[in-house]
Amino acid sequence: MHRLRTFVRRRDGNVAMIVAGGMAMLTGTAVIGIDTASMFLEKRRLQGVADAAALAAAQDPANATARAQVAVALSPDNGTRMVNLTPGHFERDQSVTVDARFVAGTASANAAQVTVESQLRPFFAQIFGTQQVAIAAQATAARIDLAAFSIGTRLASAQGRMPGALLSQLAGSDLSLSVMDYNALASGQVDLLKTIELLRTGPGVRAAAFGEVLTSDITLPQLAIAMAGATTSNSAAATLRTLSTKLPSRSIRLASILDLGPLADRTSADPQRPIRADAYAILREAVQIGTGNRQIQSDIDLGIAGIGRTRLWLQIGERPANSPWLSIGQAGRTAVRSAQMRLWIDIALLNAPLSLGSVRVPIYVELAEAEARLASIACVGGSGNSAVSLDVTPSLGRAAIADLDPTLLGNFQQAMALRPARMVTLPLATLTGFADIKLGGTAAQRVTFSRAEIDGDVVKSVATNDIAAGIAGSLLRNVDIRANVLGIGLSGGLLTTTLGNTLTVAAPALDLVVGQVGALAGVHLGQADVRVDGVRCGAPMLVR
Structure with a gap:
């Protein structure tokens, strides 16, 4: 017992024991630090390989795997391999969380997510039996291609x-x-x-x-x-x-x-x-x-042969919410729409046959919205070979030869009441005419613009095909002309035949009037005029 107490009280060799213990701790820390630093450096190198592979894949989504493999092969050989490549679509949408902006899938792919892996042989961890450590890195890159397109851009060959x-x-x-x-x-x-x-x-x-x-x-x-x-x-x-x-x-x-x-x-x-x-x-x-x-009312001299005094009422509806006239965006999510329009043109014809005196042709046109959506952007080999496709839905509506109350044109919530138009007034007779053509629905039609057409400011039109040979021509083929002579209603005879022949001759000039007004207002019956105003093939960028 005495010897034990003596041993406990002695202080000889304490420093040596502390030094020995400290050296062991320092050595262990150094071992861990060196291996950890090696793993960190390898992780950084591998992340660079993943970034390069993702950028290469996003540059050419159609050949993403081959492009990414080439980028991986250029890295130092350390057992580096690509373990996964996922093509997908990336949307830069601020309302969506970053992790949810990449959606896997090959449809309209503009991005790629790449995972690479390497094997690291640690310096000191091998002492404890660890021969290799697997390290992985992931990167996502996207190429954002943009196109600008507009609706209702046809230029009119204006007169008067x-x-x-x-x-x-x-x-x-x-x-x-x-x-x-x-x-x-x-x-x-x-x-x-x-x-x-x-x-x-x-x-x-x-x-x-x-x-x-x-x-x-x-x-x-x-x-x-x-x-x-x-x-x-x-x-x-x-x-x-x-x-x-x-x-x-x-x-x-x-x-x-x-x-x-x-x-x-x-x-x-x-x-x-x-x-x-x-x-x-x-x-x-x-x-x-x-x-x-948005309302125009005017008496206009259009300077068109065969057309005399023309009275015009034009009412343009409010543009739909979040539907601009021109938009820049990515394929699959961007759309533009035209506004609604009501047009009533009261046209006087010159050079009418003497038996008819003065002839007036009131034409009513009502248009719903036309729409164009950006369907795809093809950037094969860069912007020089780019092409843009739009899905275009023409405007629906109706055209009529009729009289109406022009003060009601602005109420788009109420259908216009149309009545037969008094086209000719003679001392003993009047001639009325009525025609009403409604355009049916149609599915969107795909329209593609080449780079040359984009650079040339080409405008393309998509039609419902309900109207052939112009609005006036279509109306006149369906017009019901009736004569009232001395209070007796007639559906045939010399007067109606003469008026019918007169309208047939005047049809091209009438079409020119309606077409010019519509083009200047930016809308057309049964048609949608679209143009691609520019295209940008984006460079791939890391997005995550």
Whole structure:
């Protein structure tokens, strides 16, 4: 017992014991630290391989596996192999969590998720029997291809005062727009992104990005000046600057007609990749939302042979919510729609047979919305060989030869009451006519634009095919002409035959009137006119 107490009290060798224990701990820590650092470095290297493989796969989704294998093969040989490649579709949607934006599947694939693995032989862990450690890394990359497209963009070969009258009445002030001015605007292509860039840096606008410009208050004169700076057409620029002094200083928010999609975060335009639209269409859409005036009533001399005094009532409905006139976005989720429209044209014919005296032809046109959806963007070999496909649904509606109450045109919730039109009034007789054609439904039709057609600003039309040889021609083949002579109703005879022959001869001129008004307003009966305003084949980028 005494010896035990003596042993406990002695302090000889304590330092040696502490040093021995500390060295063991330091050695163990060093062993763990070196192996952990090696694993960390290998993980970083492997993540780089996964990133490169995912980017290569997203660049060419059709050959994703082969592209990714090549990228993996270029890495140092450390047992590195690709264990999984999942093609899918990536949506940059802020309302969806990051983890849910990639959806596996080969349909419309624009992304790839790659998992790679390597084997690491640790330096010191082998002492404890660990010969190899498996390390894995995963990366997701996507290529965001974008296209800009618009609806109702057909240019009219205008005559007379129609373009100026339409735009002036929408603006609520006399713009004194001549046919020459209209032609300059219709043929002058404006870069929309450059326009927004000029607005962003202009006076009175405080916006950090393009998307903020669209939600800012912009006056119509400001827009016209910015458009003038964003076109290469000198005549269009001069006309826009002149109009800027005549347009009312009302504020507009361009977000209701333009949707920049992923480009909303941009702060500058790329002159090599413009998004173009004709100046007249942009101005027409902007004036409509700026003034709130969607009704036009005018007596117009169209300058069309055989057509005399023409009285026009045009009512444009509200654009559907979240349905811009021009949109930029990804395939499968972006759509544009036209507005509803009601048009009544009371047309006087010149050179009618003497027995008929004066002949009037009142034509009523009612249009529902037309729609175009971005179906696909093909970027084979880069932007130079790109193509864009749209699924287009033409506008439904009706056309009639009829009289009506023009004050009711603005009530789109109520069907228009049509009645036979009094077309000829003679001392002892009157002639009435009535025709009513309704357009049936139709499924969306696929329309594809090549790169050459995109660069050439080609407009393509999709029709319901319910109307052949023009609206007036179709109506006249179905018109029911009745004569009332001395109070006696007749369905045949010389007068009705003469009127029928007169209308047949006048049909091409009547079609020209209706077509010109519709084109200037941006809508067409039984048709949808669409154009791809630009396409951008994106570079692959890591998204997760």
